[in-house]
Amino acid sequence: MADAMKTMPEIYADMVANGALTADPAQEAVLPEFERMRSALQDAQPKGWFRKAPEPPKGLYMWGGVGRGKSMLMDIFAASLDVPNRRVHFHAFMQEIHAGIHEARQKGAQDAVAPVAAKVAENVRLLAFDEMQISDITDAMIVGRLFQALFDAGVVVVTTSNRLPDDLYKDGLNRQLFLPFIELLKQNMVVHHLSSPTDYRQDRIAGNQTYFTPNNAEARGQIDAIWQSLTGGQAQPHTLTVQKRAVEIPAFHNGVARATFFDLCGRMLGPADYLAIAEAARVLVLEDIPLLSRQNFNEAKRFVTLIDALYEARVRLICSAAATPEFLYVEGEGSFEFERTASRLREMQSDGWGAD
Numbered sequence: 001m002a003d004a005m006k007t008m009p010e011i012y013a014d015m016v017a018n019g020a021l022t023a024d025p026a027q028e029a030v031l032p033e034f035e036r037m038r039s040a041l042q043d044a045q046p047k048g049w050f051r052k053a054p055e056p057p058k059g060l061y062m063w064g065g066v067g068r069g070k071s072m073l074m075d076i077f078a079a080s081l082d083v084p085n086r087r088v089h090f091h092a093f094m095q096e097i098h099a100g101i102h103e104a105r106q107k108g109a110q111d112a113v114a115p116v117a118a119k120v121a122e123n124v125r126l127l128a129f130d131e132m133q134i135s136d137i138t139d140a141m142i143v144g145r146l147f148q149a150l151f152d153a154g155v156v157v158v159t160t161s162n163r164l165p166d167d168l169y170k171d172g173l174n175r176q177l178f179l180p181f182i183e184l185l186k187q188n189m190v191v192h193h194l195s196s197p198t199d200y201r202q203d204r205i206a207g208n209q210t211y212f213t214p215n216n217a218e219a220r221g222q223i224d225a226i227w228q229s230l231t232g233g234q235a236q237p238h239t240l241t242v243q244k245r246a247v248e249i250p251a252f253h254n255g256v257a258r259a260t261f262f263d264l265c266g267r268m269l270g271p272a273d274y275l276a277i278a279e280a281a282r283v284l285v286l287e288d289i290p291l292l293s294r295q296n297f298n299e300a301k302r303f304v305t306l307i308d309a310l311y312e313a314r315v316r317l318i319c320s321a322a323a324t325p326e327f328l329y330v331e332g333e334g335s336f337e338f339e340r341t342a343s344r345l346r347e348m349q350s351d352g353w354g355a356d
Contacts, residue, residue, distance in 0.1 A: 024196050030073065059188060062158070062159070068196040094139050210348075261299070297332065307341050307345065
């Protein structure tokens with residue numbers, strides 16, 4: 001239950017005092033924005049029969065590098081509220097919206113967005129989105145109308161993102177049709193850059209082994225410990241939409257993903273799928289990489305493509321494998337070309353890899 005007597009700066013200070021957090025000036029700088037919204041939401045109740053509720057406060061668009069504490073601060077804020085609110089990953093929310101739009105169209109609605117937005121607004125006064133990013137044109141074409149309806153209904157929106165608003169859907173198809181949405185966000189949300197120099201996610205990995213071989217119970221136990229540290233055991237299955245296809249990630253939380261080799265390389269995924277995974281996940285835990293040869297040549301090719309995408313996006317990789325990188329692929333077609341992949345796997349194990 002939220003402690004309505006304490007302000008966000010007080011809650012943060014308490015967590016620092018008891019050792020749950022390390023004081024960070026960049027995080028402390030955004031606390032007044034959270035308190036501004038929290039105070040307004042707590043007080044936004046009609047007083048008396050004929051008094052209207054005050055206008056809702058502006059929301060917050062908090063962007064910055066990975067691992068800076070954006071999601072953590074948003075979670076603390078949501079937990080501090082005594083008003084109906086919902087915290088959800090942006091991709092998961094948009095999947096729900098698409099399903100609702102499809103259902104509304106099946107019922108003959110001419111404007112399928114309106115009833116879906118109204119249903120969302122009925123249940124919450126604040127929506128907290130983790131990792132807003134727009135990569136799918138179907139999302140890009142409906143978010144403007146959706147968010148306008150939510151704002152008109154008085155819903156306050158808080159979101160985290162790795163990108164500033166002007167870079168959303170960058171280079172996307174028909175982006176000029178998306179630009180009004182960026183202006184809508186700026187009108188209804190305070191844009192704040194969380195510019196902490198510290199990547200706390202990297203700090204939790206720094207100095208730890210990230211490539212485990214042989215692939216045995218001990219390796220799995222060590223990976224489980226890292227996973228628990230990174231996610232707190234709060235991960236859920238996550239679906240990415242890539243060119244109207246669903247790409248499943250078995251476990252995902254705050255930009256940290258976990259899957260097996262078969263999940264990502266045993267299925268018929270391609271470069272666009274791996275690029276989407278590399279954009280969504282800043283840390284990937286990949287387990288059970290087998291020995292590669294002519295017997296699993298197609299899987300090996302997909303693995304090479306996946307590592308290339310992760311490397312270019314500077315995603316941190318934690319993995320378990322049947323052998324060290326140089327001995328994963330020692331015979332058969334493609335083994336010579338795999339030398340570059342082995343070199344990249346070695347480089348990706350170094351401390352500081354993936355840091356902004």
